[in-house]
Amino acid sequence: MKYRIVEQTRPGGMLAQVYREVLVPAFPPEELESEESLAETLETGLGSLLVAVDDTGRPAAAAFGHWWEASRVQMLANLAVKPGTRGHGLGGRLLRDAVDAWRERYDPCLIVAEIESPDARMVHEDYGDPRRRLGFYESAGARVLDLPYFQPGIGGASRRVQGMLLLVIHADPTFTPERLDRLSGKLLRAFITEYLAAAEGEPANDWDAKALFRAFDREGGIPMGRWGTRP
Template sequence: MEILDIGPDSPQFMAVYDELLREAFLPDELMSAEEFREAAQHGTLWVTGAIHDGRPAGAAVAEWSQDSQVLLLSYIAVRPDLRGTGIGGQLMTAVHTTWQDRVHPLLTLAELEHPHAHQRHTQYGDPIKRLRFYARHNALALDLPYFQPAMKPGGRRVPGMILALLAAAPGFASAGVAPAGPVRAFMTEYLTQTEGRIGLDTDPEGAALFQAMSAADIRLLPLDARHLVLAGYQDGSRLKPHRRQAVLDEASNAAAQQAWTNGI
């Protein structure tokens, strides 16, 4: 297994998109193939891949926001038959080492499905296991009512998400808080680039998110599926089980619904 950068001119580059990302993420969660290639050519996106028998077995995709100095782990995926064999862990090591050396981000973030709102799926993965994976790699939740912005104007947002902190510049996040400034700048750029505008007066979810980022700091919480209650989600009104468009694994759904009813 080799862990290496896969540039936009590599024959493996679109294989990562077609064989890994398309397989692991719903269309609402995934940028288009054109955006993927263009951002890499522009230098704001890069791919670290795990190559096995000449094919990509796993990959992590970074998006760099120069303005906010925030790095986003946009996607990480491992081929379903190779999950649980340590490849994801090796990719996370790259996030914590080579990615940090490359741009020295103030904050490194990732978007995770909240297990109270998302169900397990054989193809797209298990939100509770995923939280455990990130917790093992020292990630923390930002205390925000997060949603993933729509990937294009008029597209659909993914509700019930967690914005997680994977890494911070030395001394930048401490005593259980992270500074809100870079997160606000990052979200402003992200929403403008994807949804085309920010109109908080007609957007209650956006307004709640920006309200929760309005103080100087954002509280950091352990990624614990049992107890993760985020600001703005506390009354549960915005954190309903999110029905995926794809065909769901019925047995897992029943278990997830039961867990939801029991408060996980």
């Protein structure tokens, strides 16, 4: 089967079909924003949906990116390949195309993704294996940030997802000033402040958030590397 990759930056188009056929089956509900919310991100000009379309015109894989304008960080919010199509290179191709498109358009300080820790148990085969998923991103050059990270709660702090990792897929060299394996805590602070407030609707001031923000102050920046080689 041959696939072509198309991008849309406006709502409508393939969004509803991609949401129903590719994203909903691939993510636990707490890790996936509503279709309306993705449409709103596209409507405000901050979204990018790349879709791998098969010969028959059906979506086989998709990547959704959210541009966090104030901190100049692009987040790969969702990347999924339909279960029967996984393991044949389509996810890797889509990730490369998405990163190329986003680097050219935004010139971002960072491109990040959040994934479940490989210590997490495999919830359902369709959601994928956390260990293999980390392997996928590391093969693409992503590095794991050494942070007590949680995914902000979509719609409120009570909906946070614990046990998540924040990955750096691309970092502008300006933000790794001293060492390539350390990332500027100031940049991460700006991004997480913006992201948390938007997702949860109120400033976060609890213990978990405080621990995360304290980690940004680490002298010399936040360590990042392969999962197995973290300090």
